[in-house]
Amino acid sequence: MRQNSELVLTKEDILRMIVKHLDVFPLTSLEAIREVIRSSLKQQGLIFGVTEHSGGGTITNRERISEEDTLLINDCIYDLLYTRVITPGINDDNLDLPWIHVSDKEKLKTYLNE
Numbered sequence: 001m002r003q004n005s006e007l008v009l010t011k012e013d014i015l016r017m018i019v020k021h022l023d024v025f026p027l028t029s030l031e032a033i034r035e036v037i038r039s040s041l042k043q044q045g046l047i048f049g050v051t052e053h054s055g056g057g058t059i060t061n062r063e064r065i066s067e068e069d070t071l072l073i074n075d076c077i078y079d080l081l082y083t084r085v086i087t088p089g090i091n092d093d094n095l096d097l098p099w100i101h102v103s104d105k106e107k108l109k110t111y112l113n114e
Contacts, residue, residue, distance in 0.1 A: 009041070009069060015076040019111040022080075026102035027090040030077065037073055038065055083107060 014037060021036045022028065041047045047065060065073070080086045087103035089095040102108050 011072050011075060014072050018076050019108060022102050022108060023112060028100060030098040030100065034073060041065060
């Protein structure tokens, strides 16, 4: 949920965050990538936990990424899949999504230099 319309991430911003994560962690999961984006949005003040009072108790719900940002994250992941920078799987026991690995380090470097 975006709280400040002046601070909006672009697809390029999100792609840059994902590529930096992949450079450090070439074997990872889609959830780890989403968590990197979530943490960045939280640090920038773009998402917050929601505190609710119910029955004399206080409950803080987990921060949620906006629908728009979620779709941008997926767009970036699929761009990297389609260009074969990343490929599903990390080992013999985890061959499918949500596990991914960098399959072309040279292409990843071109994203880092953009």
